Amino acid sequence: MRFSIEGEYPVLRCYLNKGETIKTSAGAMSWMDGEGFDTEVTTGGIMKGLGRMLAGESLFFSYYTARLDNQEIVFASSLPGKIVNIKMGGKTFIGQKSAFLASEKTVEMETVFTKRFSSGLLGGEGFILQKFSGFGELFLEADGALFDYELRSGESLLVDQGHVFLFEESVRYEIETVKGMKNVLFGGEGLFLVRLIGPGKVTLQSMPIANLAGKIIPYVPSKD
Incomplete structure (x- = not known):
């Protein structure tokens, strides 16, 4: 498979030869x-499909297999x-719940939760995540631009949930309560x-899409 990522508002353009599949x-x-x-449409397993629905994805995967070259x-x-684009090579990554666009069929995707479900639920956007593994x-x-950090052992970042895009499986993920009533009420985080x-x-x-939506909603006309 050949591919390119093009445009200011980007598209993924793939060229498949006979027998190659993308999902x-x-x-x-x-x-x-x-x-x-x-084209074949499948859940890939009903429980996996339901997990994707919880993550805001479709219940189904679509598999496209080329009949001809190019x-x-x-x-x-x-x-x-x-x-x-990530070349998996057997690695595992955890990503935001809406990150998946497409992959070769040898890449596995499953829905994962934070270790403390109740904390994740209260945390809003991020308690449901996606795990990517396999090859291909x-x-x-x-959403927006991307910024990379290479954390040393024990080094940490404190991040608004919507800004978390992707991290390696070796990185631990915890949800913390903002300390101080004034910070909670007036901090804006x-x-x-x-x-x-x-x-x-x-x-x-x-x-993050939630932040973008929050800026747009005040300008959306409402019925009297």
Whole structure:
């Protein structure tokens, strides 16, 4: 499979040869060669499908298999931001619940929760995450720009949940309550933050969809 990531509002353009397959959440394909693909829609297991629904993804995966060589299929990002390619090579990553765009069929995806479910639930956006593992090409979409940190063992970052995009499995993830009533009421950061603890690589995103929606909603006309 050949691919390129193009455009200011990016698209993932893939070229598959006969017999090659790419998978995505059902409904995420943007355009493709009209007669070049066989399509199969499956849950990949009902429990895995239900887990994806909890994460805000589709219950189903769509698998596109090329009938001929050099067949084009394109996936567009859903928001202004970036499309990221990861060559898995047997590694495991934890990502935000809406990060998945597409992958080769050899990449596994499952829904995971924070260790303390109640804390994660109260934390809002981030208690449901996605775990990616296996081999092959993985493509994720991020909100806004991306910033990388390489944390040493025991080193930590304290982050607003919506800004967490991706981290290596070796990084621990904890939810902390903001201390001090004035900080809670007037700090503007919400009641909970995420502490990411090394070792491992962490990638943060600059424009979480929840923050963007919060800026837009006041300008949406409402019925009297």
